Amino acid sequence: MAESIKVVVTGAAGQIAYSLLYMIAKGDVFGQDQPLILHLLDIPPMMGVLEGVVMELEDCAFPLLRQVVATAEPDVAFNDVSSAFLVGAMPRKQGMERRDLLAANVKIFKVQGEAIDKFARKDVKVLVVGNPANTNALICSKYAPSIPKENFTAMTRLDQNRAQAQIAAKIGVPVCNVSNVIIWGNHSSTQFPDGSHSAVEINGSKKPVPDVLKDDNWLRSTFVETVQKRGAAVINARKMSSAMSAAKAAGDHMRNWFKGTEPGKFVSMGVVSDGAYGVPKDIVFSFPVTIENKNWKIVPNLPINDFARKMLDTTAKELEEERTEAISIIEA
Ligand code: NAX
Numbered sequence: 298m299a300e301s302i303k304v305v306v307t308g309a310a311g312q313i314a315y316s317l318l319y320m321i322a323k324g325d326v327f328g329q330d331q332p333l334i335l336h337l338l339d340i341p342p343m344m345g346v347l348e349g350v351v352m353e354l355e356d357c358a359f360p361l362l363r364q365v366v367a368t369a370e371p372d373v374a375f376n377d378v379s380s381a382f383l384v385g386a387m388p389r390k391q392g393m394e395r396r397d398l399l400a401a402n403v404k405i406f407k408v409q410g411e412a413i414d415k416f417a418r419k420d421v422k423v424l425v426v427g428n429p430a431n432t433n434a435l436i437c438s439k440y441a442p443s444i445p446k447e448n449f450t451a452m453t454r455l456d457q458n459r460a461q462a463q464i465a466a467k468i469g470v471p472v473c474n475v476s477n478v479i480i481w482g483n484h485s486s487t488q489f490p491d492g493s494h495s496a497v498e499i500n501g502s503k504k505p506v507p508d509v510l511k512d513d514n515w516l517r518s519t520f521v522e523t524v525q526k527r528g529a530a531v532i533n534a535r536k537m538s539s540a541m542s543a544a545k546a547a548g549d550h551m552r553n554w555f556k557g558t559e560p561g562k563f564v565s566m567g568v569v570s571d572g573a574y575g576v577p578k579d580i581v582f583s584f585p586v587t588i589e590n591k592n593w594k595i596v597p598n599l600p601i602n603d604f605a606r607k608m609l610d611t612t613a614k615e616l617e618e619e620r621t622e623a624i625s626i627i628e629a
Contacts, residue, residue: 301332301363303378307409308385308427309337309367310346312537316544317382318350322359326548327380327555334364338374339385371412378417380555382547383409383437386427399429399619400626406433407627410440419444422554422591425451426547430484431567431581432619436627438569438581447593450554451567453480453488453583455539455546460490460524464497464506467515474498475506479585480524480565481605482612483619488583489608490524492516494599517604558588563596574601574609580616 304321306314314337320326322335335354339347347367354365368374375381387401406425413421421444425434430451438449457480465472475497481489493516495506507513531539553564563585570582573595586593601609 299331301334302327302380303334303336303376304380304382305336305338305374305378306382306384307338307374308383310339310343310350311384312540313384313426313543313547314382315350316541317384317547318354319357320544320548321382322354322357322362324359324361326552329361332361332363334366335362336374336376336378337365337367338371339367339369341369344369371409372416375409375412375416375421378421380551381413381417381421381423382426382551383423383433384426384547386433396622396626399432399622402427402429402433403436403623403626406436407440410437413437414441414443417441417444420591421448422551423449424547424550424554425449425567426543428484429619431583431616432623434567434581435569435579435620436623446569449569449581450550450593451484451581451583452543452547452550453484453565453567454550455543456480456484456488456490456524456527456583457565458542458546458549459527460492460520461495463520463523464492464495464510467520468497468499468506468509470497470499476562477585478506478565479563479599480583481609482583483616484567484583485612485615486525487612487615488525489605489612490521491605491608492520493602493605494585521608553588554593555591557590558586563587566593568593568595571595573597574599575606576609576613577617580613580620582613582616 351367434449434451438446460478461475465475478495479491496503565583567581567583570576572578585596
């Protein structure tokens with residue numbers, strides 16, 4: 298059997314982590330032949346709850362789980378880790394302004410970036426789930442200059458999975474028959490869920506989704522809005538934000554990063570923009586990517602029509618504004 302790898306989950310006492318830790322420890326992310334040491338980070342007031350989570354992990358008797366380290370110290374949590382799920386973040390409280398939320402999170406992701414820089418493996422793969430995920434990932438990477446910026450990503454996989462499910466339901470096929478749905482931009486209501494390059498397998502043959510649907514209007518309106526507002530719809534119904542589906546998406550994101558994407562398929566990840574598709578550099582923007590040998594590559598040369606151009610520009614603008622605000626907080 299392979300040597301154990303260390304994996305950290307922050308916000309480990311929270312609701313997403315409760316589902317995510319199960320998936321990781323069971324072998325659904327890094328494989329059934331990969332033993333694990335789990336590092337769980339949360340804040341001091343949550344250490345009691347975290348103790349309960351540790352007990353449950355022990356009681357699951359997972360064959361792959363070799364050790365669990367629960368801590369409130371970033372230096373301990375990030376020590377020697379190969380993979381980091383940054384789930385913990387300051388939630389938006391009533392009466393809190395956007396800037397206050399950003400300020401609280403800039404502080405958290407600065408501290409964690411510094412700890413990653415000092416203590417994590419240099420090839421650590423970082424996935425930021427905690428919101429505002431894209432800008433948090435950018436800040437984190439800025440404070441970890443010894444780690445390649447390609448190693449910092451933000452989660453838009455939940456949006457992708459939601460989009461894939463909407464298209465599958467509309468056509469009436471199993472969700473696994475739909476591929477290559479794209480989420481462009483920010484994990485926010487400005488994101489652009491794009492079904493125009495997606496494909497569907499029907500009776501063993503693959504067809505472009507727009508040709509099967511024959512309803513571009515749906516793809517540009519109802520579909521986009523449903524995916525953009527799906528998080529709010531779940532909160533309305535459940536009185537709590539998406540957790541099981543968010544954990545599943547985080548696992549999907551990291552599994553693809555470690556194990557690669559299937560031939561002919563791509564997935565969406567928030568990555569530091571290199572200027573592809575006319576997107577400004579130095580923002581964490583969700584692009585379609587393929588992954589091989591743990592390296593992601595933005596899918597090149599997809600045609601971008603006028604509608605898509607407008608959508609890409611809107612979400613990029615929001616990310617530039619978030620970056621400006623975050624940097625002004627840091628420099629204040
Ligand atoms: P919970 O409030 O249940 O859990 C968050 C946990 O993070 C708490 O235990 C808290 O004590 C901890 N925490 C806070 N500050 C911390 C710090 N500095 N270090 C370590 N831990 C810290 O939230 P949950 O529902 O699990 O959601 C976590 C984050 O995911 C939120 O920011 C949420 O907005 C975000 N989401 C992101 C999604 C995405 O697609 N990118 C979708 C789901 C989710 O809304």
